[in-house]
Amino acid sequence: xxxxxxxxxxxxxxxxxxxxxxxxxxxxxxxxxxxxxxxxxxxxxxxxxxxxxxxxxxxxxxxxxxxxxxxxxxxxxxxxxxxxxxxxxxxxxxxxxxxxxxxxxxxxxxxxxxxxxxxxxxxxxxxxxxxxxxxxxxxxxxxxxxxxxxxxxxxxxxxxxxxxxxxxxxxxxxxxxxxxxxxxxxxxxxxxxxxxxxxxxxxxxxxxxxxxxxxxxxxxxxxxxxxxxxxxxxxxxxxxxxxxxxxxx
Amino acid sequence: xxxxxxxxxxxxxxxxxxxxxxxxxxxxxxxxxxxxxxxxxxxxxxxxxxxxxxxxxxxxxxxxxxxxxxxxxxxxxxxxxxxxxxxxxxxxxxxxxxxxxxxxxxxxxxxxxxxxxxxxxxxxxxxxxxxxxxxxxxxxxxxxxxxxxxxxxxxxxxxxxxxxxxxxxxxxxxxxxxxxxxxxxxxxxxxxxxxxxxxxxxxxxxxxxxxxxxxxxxxxxxxxxxxxxxxxxxxxxxxxxxxxxxxxx
DNA sequence: CGCCTCTTTGAGAAGCTTCAATGTGAGTGG
DNA sequence: CCACTCACATTGAAGCTTCTCAAAGAGGCG
Numbered sequence: 001x002x003x004x005x006x007x008x009x010x011x012x013x014x015x016x017x018x019x020x021x022x023x024x025x026x027x028x029x030x031x032x033x034x035x036x037x038x039x040x041x042x043x044x045x046x047x048x049x050x051x052x053x054x055x056x057x058x059x060x061x062x063x064x065x066x067x068x069x070x071x072x073x074x075x076x077x078x079x080x081x082x083x084x085x086x087x088x089x090x091x092x093x094x095x096x097x098x099x100x101x102x103x104x105x106x107x108x109x110x111x112x113x114x115x116x117x118x119x120x121x122x123x124x125x126x127x128x129x130x131x132x133x134x135x136x137x138x139x140x141x142x143x144x145x146x147x148x149x150x151x152x153x154x155x156x157x158x159x160x161x162x163x164x165x166x167x168x169x170x171x172x173x174x175x176x177x178x179x180x181x182x183x184x185x186x187x188x189x190x191x192x193x194x195x196x197x198x199x200x201x202x203x204x205x206x207x208x209x210x211x212x213x214x215x216x217x218x219x220x221x222x223x224x225x226x227x228x229x230x231x232x233x234x235x236x237x238x239x240x241x242x243x244x245x246x247x248x249x
Numbered sequence: 250x251x252x253x254x255x256x257x258x259x260x261x262x263x264x265x266x267x268x269x270x271x272x273x274x275x276x277x278x279x280x281x282x283x284x285x286x287x288x289x290x291x292x293x294x295x296x297x298x299x300x301x302x303x304x305x306x307x308x309x310x311x312x313x314x315x316x317x318x319x320x321x322x323x324x325x326x327x328x329x330x331x332x333x334x335x336x337x338x339x340x341x342x343x344x345x346x347x348x349x350x351x352x353x354x355x356x357x358x359x360x361x362x363x364x365x366x367x368x369x370x371x372x373x374x375x376x377x378x379x380x381x382x383x384x385x386x387x388x389x390x391x392x393x394x395x396x397x398x399x400x401x402x403x404x405x406x407x408x409x410x411x412x413x414x415x416x417x418x419x420x421x422x423x424x425x426x427x428x429x430x431x432x433x434x435x436x437x438x439x440x441x442x443x444x445x446x447x448x449x450x451x452x453x454x455x456x457x458x459x460x461x462x463x464x465x466x467x468x469x470x471x472x473x474x475x476x477x478x479x480x481x482x483x484x485x486x487x488x489x490x491x492x493x494x495x496x497x498x
Numbered sequence: 499c500g501c502c503t504c505t506t507t508g509a510g511a512a513g514c515t516t517c518a519a520t521g522t523g524a525g526t527g528g
Numbered sequence: 529c530c531a532c533t534c535a536c537a538t539t540g541a542a543g544c545t546t547c548t549c550a551a552a553g554a555g556g557c558g
Binding site for chain 2: 535536537538539
């Protein structure tokens, strides 16, 4: 287990920077602890301090904020390999809450230890910076999605994004994915109500673009759905950007 | 001018990390160039590479993305002291466009030189990380604003945020601010139409919460507007967070 | 089997957009 | 110095998207 977790961390960091032997050793020496939590558990609460840096090993999580009306806005969805929150690493408290969407396994690293590793090892700095900038790029796309696209397109876009990210993380098994979101949670991520999400999914189903059964999403023709979703994968920075920035150093 | 720009950079970095003498010297040695641009000029185009890191010295800018419908979504507004884009520092190309809102003055640093400074000097790393995480925190609040708050609240919230940021940057002169946004641009930032923004501003005016004349915003009672806006300043991380993270190192 | 969560569907209402036209102020050229 | 233009703001009326409220169906787990 702990070896698998380390493996996953290495791969994740390696996606965004070319670590050398010493970097790998530094990561290996990190005092990792294993953590688990049930679906729905709060991994982080807005306003509270975090003493550890948590990285998802298996399962999904969501980051959210609440409006005074009680409305919930999911601002990000985390898949295995991603951090529960980077902001707590550098700020004293969490500016959002994070909750498990499924039962989750995580590795935990004491905050100060991990921050030191990030600050002292340029390639790890680079990996974390790029991870954070990727999250920002996704946020920007979500803003565009919520602000300027109609509901059906929005739903389709979220499904495309999750498909692409799950693919890139190597958790996929073809054209179908398990995305552990209820219709209400999809709505909370898109600024819609559960009822309307239901109707949009029904239309996407009638157009044979998306089939949803329980938590399983089937996308028969990715190309077609991506067109309907106005989805272009580039904002996910999945390509070999890492290479080029390293070389030019 | 160049001294004023350096001064501004120092202050900005200093807000998020306690630079030592050597850090300051490293920043001072940076090969800065002065740049200007007219209102409306593109400072960065989505998909294109950036060879320099640009920091706003005076004037305002906006980052945006376009939908297929032609709709524009402003994803961030930059005020003096802020970077035009951090993502280009680490990725090879821009994942959004940036356009000047007013005539702007900027300092320009060759991308690779600045990246090296960021990667090699831990306190500069920390400053850039926190700057980036602050931008992420603002994005999250914008997502909440667009997804879960009605139009009038949204408009009020944007005005509160700009007031608070302009205050924190020390560009304010009391309870009135120049915010160089047309009603159309406010709409583009909030996912609304210019017409509806107009009506919401009218209502805020009738309630004596906001007076707008040209580009000048007057807020007679900040407390009252912040309540109407559901605005809480904490997400802007304006406080002395920097201190605590440094101390605990 | 029964409960609980999630989904589905309908009907009416609200909020926001669209279209269209008029108003207003600043800058420009005759 | 005035008319002209252009960008921005303002207002009304109608329509559409999305929400709210309400109730019924479906599936999994103890």
